[in-house]
Amino acid sequence: MASAESVSTKDAGFTIIEVLVALxxxxxxxxxxxxxxxxxxxxxxxxxxxxxxxxAAAQKLxxxxxxxxxxxxxxxxxxxxxxxxxxxxxxxxxxxxGLNPSPDGTLETNTPGYVDYLDSAxxxxxxxATPPAGAVYIRRWSIKPLxxxxxxxxxxxxxxxxxxxxxxxxxxxGTRRRxxxxxxxxxxxxxxxx
Numbered sequence: 001m002a003s004a005e006s007v008s009t010k011d012a013g014f015t016i017i018e019v020l021v022a023l024x025x026x027x028x029x030x031x032x033x034x035x036x037x038x039x040x041x042x043x044x045x046x047x048x049x050x051x052x053x054x055x056a057a058a059q060k061l062x063x064x065x066x067x068x069x070x071x072x073x074x075x076x077x078x079x080x081x082x083x084x085x086x087x088x089x090x091x092x093x094x095x096x097x098g099l100n101p102s103p104d105g106t107l108e109t110n111t112p113g114y115v116d117y118l119d120s121a122x123x124x125x126x127x128x129a130t131p132p133a134g135a136v137y138i139r140r141w142s143i144k145p146l147x148x149x150x151x152x153x154x155x156x157x158x159x160x161x162x163x164x165x166x167x168x169x170x171x172x173x174g175t176r177r178r179x180x181x182x183x184x185x186x187x188x189x190x191x192x193x194x
Contacts, residue, residue: 060160
């Protein structure tokens with residue numbers, strides 16, 4: 001029988017080198033996991049912004065589609081159009097442009113009557129040429145007659161971007177290009193009998 005003293009002390013524990021190698025492996029793996037968390041946070045933030053801009057664009061498009069654009073009920077077949085509703089304020093008033101064609105460039109610049117601003121929760125904050133303090137989103141829209149049927153069909157477009165992205169684009173100068181967080185929705189509205 002072997003005595004307790006004859007057992008090799010070589011297998012009694014870890015050496016300092018083994019501990020350091022293990023710590024190095026844990027540190028490398030932790031750095032990789034931390035990078036994954038960072039990427040996940042960025043992706044989640046981008047997805048949240050994209051969802052918010054898409055929702056805000058769809059809401060404005062529905063407001064535009066709800067405006068009157070049809071024919072009268074009297075049987076004469078005359079066109080009836082909302083040309084006075086102001087959707088850039090809340091609640092909407094009758095001192096606006098309604099479905100009149102918008103000036104050129106309303107999707108690229110803040111054009112009064114065709115822009116409004118929203119906070120981080122998507123709540124209306126104001127309108128005008130410059131965003132109010134606290135505004136997170138810029139919502140712009142365009143109303144153009146369809147070239148092949150200008151009297152009866154309109155092209156409605158809504159662009160929503162973030163104030164931060166818009167400031168970055170302005171700093172770069174030149175023509176505004178659509179950015180990753182932007183949402184652009186479009187539809188056509190054709191006159192129908194009421």
